[in-house]
Structures are given as C-alpha cells and as structure tokens.
Amino acid sequence: MTEKRTAATGSTLELSGLSAWYGEARVLSDVDLTVAPGEVVTLVGRNGAGKTTLLRSVMGLHRQVQGSVSWDGTDLGKASPDKRARAGIGWVPDDRGIYSTLSVAENLQLPPVTGSDAWSVEQVYEQFPVLHERRDFPGTKLSGGEQQMLAIARVLRMGSRLLLLDEPSEGLAPVIVQRIGEIIRQIKDQGVSVLLVEQNVKFASTVADRHYLLAQGRVVESLDNDSFQERTTELLEYLGM
Amino acid sequence: MIFGVLGVVNFSHGACYMLGAMIAAILLRDTGMTFWVALVVVPLVMFLIGVLMERLLVQWLLKLDPLYNFLLTFGLTLFTVDLVKRQYGVSSLAYPVPAGLGGRVSLGSVELSVYQIFAAAFSVLVCVVVWLVLTKTRVGMIVRASTEDAERSRALGINVARWVTPVFGFGIALAGLAGVLAAPTRSVNADMGSFFVIILFAIVVIGGLGSILGAVVAGFLVGLVEAYGQGYVGQFSQVLIFVLMALVILFRPAGLFGREEAA
Numbered sequence: 001m002t003e004k005r006t007a008a009t010g011s012t013l014e015l016s017g018l019s020a021w022y023g024e025a026r027v028l029s030d031v032d033l034t035v036a037p038g039e040v041v042t043l044v045g046r047n048g049a050g051k052t053t054l055l056r057s058v059m060g061l062h063r064q065v066q067g068s069v070s071w072d073g074t075d076l077g078k079a080s081p082d083k084r085a086r087a088g089i090g091w092v093p094d095d096r097g098i099y100s101t102l103s104v105a106e107n108l109q110l111p112p113v114t115g116s117d118a119w120s121v122e123q124v125y126e127q128f129p130v131l132h133e134r135r136d137f138p139g140t141k142l143s144g145g146e147q148q149m150l151a152i153a154r155v156l157r158m159g160s161r162l163l164l165l166d167e168p169s170e171g172l173a174p175v176i177v178q179r180i181g182e183i184i185r186q187i188k189d190q191g192v193s194v195l196l197v198e199q200n201v202k203f204a205s206t207v208a209d210r211h212y213l214l215a216q217g218r219v220v221e222s223l224d225n226d227s228f229q230e231r232t233t234e235l236l237e238y239l240g241m
Numbered sequence: 242m243i244f245g246v247l248g249v250v251n252f253s254h255g256a257c258y259m260l261g262a263m264i265a266a267i268l269l270r271d272t273g274m275t276f277w278v279a280l281v282v283v284p285l286v287m288f289l290i291g292v293l294m295e296r297l298l299v300q301w302l303l304k305l306d307p308l309y310n311f312l313l314t315f316g317l318t319l320f321t322v323d324l325v326k327r328q329y330g331v332s333s334l335a336y337p338v339p340a341g342l343g344g345r346v347s348l349g350s351v352e353l354s355v356y357q358i359f360a361a362a363f364s365v366l367v368c369v370v371v372w373l374v375l376t377k378t379r380v381g382m383i384v385r386a387s388t389e390d391a392e393r394s395r396a397l398g399i400n401v402a403r404w405v406t407p408v409f410g411f412g413i414a415l416a417g418l419a420g421v422l423a424a425p426t427r428s429v430n431a432d433m434g435s436f437f438v439i440i441l442f443a444i445v446v447i448g449g450l451g452s453i454l455g456a457v458v459a460g461f462l463v464g465l466v467e468a469y470g471q472g473y474v475g476q477f478s479q480v481l482i483f484v485l486m487a488l489v490i491l492f493r494p495a496g497l498f499g500r501e502e503a504a
Contacts, residue, residue, distance in 0.1 A: 059396050061392060061395075061396060080400075080402075081392070081395040081396045082394075082395045082396075082397075082398050082399055082400045082401070085396055085397055085398030085399075086398045091396040091397065093393070093396075097390070097393045097396075097397075099385070099386050099389050099390070099393075100389065101385045101386070101388070101389050102382065102385060102386055102389075106382050109382075110383070110386050110394075110397060111397040111398045111399065112398050112399070114398060154397070155397075158397070158398060
C-alpha cells in the first residue's frame with residue numbers, strides 16, 4: 001500500500017552469544033541469530049524455552065544479559081528501551097500492551113515517530129477501518145483481535161523497521177489470524193523485518209522466511225521455511241510440542 | 242499521579258502544604274508580598290524545592306522498593322516540620338484574608354465567608370486545568386500512559402525518566418498552592434500539615450491509588466462527610482472519614498476507581 005517500497009535502509013538485527021538469566025537461572029545460552037532487512041523470522045519452541053525473554057532482551061527490557069545485540073551495525077550495549085524503540089525497533093508484547101486509560105486514537109499516537117517510512121494515522125485508519133470507527137473508545141474496549149491490530153498499527157505509525165511480535169495469533173479466531181498473516185506479508189513487502197515468536201507452527205510457516213528452533217534457551221536448529229515445512233512433524237516431536 | 246508515573250510514594254505532601262502556607266506568611270510579614278502574588282510565587286518556589294528533592298534524594302531510591310521512598314519522604318516531613326518549629330516556633334503566624342475577599346454571604350440557611358467560596362471555586366478551577374492538561378495535551382497523554390505502565394511506555398520510545406522530575410516538582414507545587422489557599426482560613430504553623438496528610442491518605446485509598454478521577458471524587462466525598470459529620474456529631478466527624486474508608490476497602494479493596502492489581 002505505501003508508495004515507498006523501500007529497499008530497506010539495510011538494518012539488520014544480529015544477536016551473538018546472547019545469554020540471559022533470571023537470578024541464578026540461565027534462560028538463554030549463547031544464542032546467535034540474525035534478521036535481515038525485510039525478512040520474517042520466527043522463534044519456535046515450547047513454553048519456557050526463552051522466546052519471550054529473547055524479545056525482551058532485544059528491546060532492552062530484560063537487563064540480566066551477556067553477549068551482544070546489534071542493530072543497524074551498532075552494538076546496543078546498555079541502551080535503554082526507549083532509545084532502542086526510537087532507533088526503529090517496535091515492540092508488540094504478548095498481552096498486546098494496549099493502554100486502558102488512553103483512547104484508541106491516543107494509543108496510536110502515543111509513541112514518537114521515529115522513521116521516515118512511518119505510516120500516517122490516515123493510512124492506519126484506511127488499512128484498519130475498525131480502529132477508525134472505535135477511535136474514541138478506551139483502548140481495552142476493543143476485542144482481542146482488534147487490540148492486536150492496534151498494537152501492530154501503533155509501531156507501524158512509529159515507523160519501526162523491525163517488529164518484535166510476541167505470539168500475535170494467540171487466542172484469536174482463524175479469520176483474524178489470517179488477517180494478521182496478511183499484514184505481516186504486507187509490511188515485509190515494505191522492507192520491514194519481523195522477529196516473530198509463535199506457538200502456532202502452521203501459522204508461522206505461512207508467513208516466515210526462516211525459523212529458529214529454541215529448546216531450553218538454546219538454538220537447536222535454524223532452517224528455511226521449505227525444510228521447515230518438510231520436517232514439521234519430526235521437529236515438533238523433537239521439541240515436544 | 243506521582244505514585245503512578247514514578248513509583249514513588251510521596252508522604253511529604255503535608256509538609257509541602259505547610260511549607261507553602263509558611264512561605265506565604267513569611268513573605269507577607271517580611272516583604273509585604275500580597276496573597277495574589279504569593280499564589281503565583283509560592284508554587285514556583287515549591288516546584289524548585291520538589292525538583293531539588295527529586296534530583297538530590299528521591300531518584301536514588303527509585304530502583305528500590307517503593308517503601309524506601311515512603312520512608313525517605315516521611316523522614317523529610319518530620320525533618321521539615323521540626324526545622325520550621327526551630328526557626329519560627331510553634332505559635333501560628335497571622336495570615337489575613339486578602340483584601341476584597343472579606344465578609345460573609347448567606348446562601349439559604351448556610352452562611353459562608355466570601356473567601357471560602359473563592360477558595361472552593363479556585364480549587365475547582367485548578368482541578369479543571371489539571372484535568373484538561375492530562376486529557377487534552379500530549380504531555381498529559383504521556384503522563385497517563387506512564388502512570389498505567391511505565392515499562393511499556395519506555396518500550397514504545399518514551400523517555401519516561403525525563404518526565405519524572407517535572408511531574409514530581411508539579412505535585413509538590415500543587416501541595417504548596419493548597420497551602421497558600423489554606424493560609425487565610427487556618428492557623429499557619431509547623432503542625433498544620435500533619436492532619437492534612439492523614440486525610441489525604443484516606444482520600445487516596447478511597448479513590449484508588451493512581452486514579453486521578455478517584456482522587457477528585459473521593460476528595461469531595463471526604464469533604465462532605467467531614468462537613469456534615471461536624472454538623473451532626475461534632476468531633477466525631479473525623480472518625481467518620483475512616484469509617485467511610487473502611488467500608489470502601491471492604492467492598493472495593495482497590496478503591497472506588499482503582500484497578501485491581503493483576504496477579
């Protein structure tokens with residue numbers, strides 16, 4: 001839909017040797033992972049494999065980490081979450097993170113615009129008419145699916161060039177999951193990258209280019225979508241999903 | 242509001258209220274500054290005091306349990322009250338009703354002083370202005386969002402830390418403003434803030450911690466209970482406030498407009 005089909009400004013996310021802890025418990029071990037511009041990459045693994053912690057570490061929300069997270073060629077080091085967000089990383093948490101004290105429109109307009117490819121509010125409303133209809137409602141009065149749309153639209157309006165999507169399909173009706181798949185393919189076409197945490201393997205294989213399989217905080221396999229589809233049953237059995 | 246945005250339990254509002262009144266009284270005595278000028282100057286001075294408090298003390302404890310800042314601000318309260326006592330004694334300073342607002346009017350069966358009406362109207366005006374800023378401006382939107390969830394706001398690119406100092410200063414300035422408003426109707430002395438905090442505590446608990454609308458509604462409710470209580474049961478009216486608080490906690494543990502803490 002945007003005219004600018006940017007050949008992406010060339011921002012790559014690169015994790016190398018990333019480990020994370022909760023107190024004494026190690027939840028990620030030496031994770032190496034890259035997301036190239038315009039690439040959709042999923043993290044697949046059962047509950048407690050460290051997927052959400054990985055996203056939180058990229059966002060700078062989880063601080064007990066070692067190893068490096070680099071974005072756009074620079075090591076993010078100890079950069080604060082707000083700095084990372086303004087550098088173009090968009091966070092869509094698993095609870096969708098919609099503010100109940102803000103209206104739908106305010107939820108959308110809260111974050112600062114950080115990228116030149118940021119969607120305008122009009123663009124968002126054109127793409128998601130329901131958000132326009134409900135723009136004066138409190139954010140949490142929307143249905144689960146609408147809240148998910150709002151959470152994604154919010155970071156697109158910021159102009160984020162990498163979306164961290166934490167289980168966007170969770171608890172949603174198939175038709176809405178399908179719609180979210182369409183959105184992901186559409187933003188990918190605009191050169192936005194997506195790092196997707198997903199339990200719904202079928203859904204993951206319809207949108208992703210590559211997959212990382214995570215078990216007990218380690219990357220146990222990294223493969224492209226074709227081989228992922230071929231070996232789905234075997235891999236899921238291995239992961240115990 | 243301060244609690245929400247900053248996670249600071251500020252117990253020093255009573256002392257700041259007292260300081261506001263004291264500063265106004267001292268400025269009147271020593272420089273002849275009128276009430277109207279004090280109404281502007283004192284909140285500015287209090288804002289600066291708030292900023293200093295936050296920068297020098299409060300910010301260092303932000304990463305710890307909120308209890309530490311509760312203790313800090315409680316300690317500051319005791320310290321300030323004693324400092325004022327040491328300097329100005331325990332007797333009250335005079336603060337006359339400003340010119341033009343003297344006299345009384347009767348409204349039906351009740352007789353009110355003109356100043357009381359002015360103070361009530363002015364408080365409502367301040368509430369409306371604060372409410373408009375919170376609901377209609379971008380700053381207000383950021384404050385509301387950060388009150389609801391500061392971590393999430395940071396992850397959406399908002400530099401929450403940058404807002405902490407001004408919001409804290411603003412809270413202190415409002416307490417100082419309340420002190421100036423109260424000065425002509427009450428005895429201005431070091432202890433005037435101590436009961437105020439207890440009432441404030443009741444208002445916050447009844448309204449729900451961090452809820453702005455709740456605080457306003459509870460404020461009026463407590464005011465009504467106290468006023469009517471005074472009429473019917475005299476001294477006992479202050480007990481009634483806490484009976485009200487107990488009832489609210491019994492039926493709505495998070496306060497009238499509070500959000501239940503997610504498990």
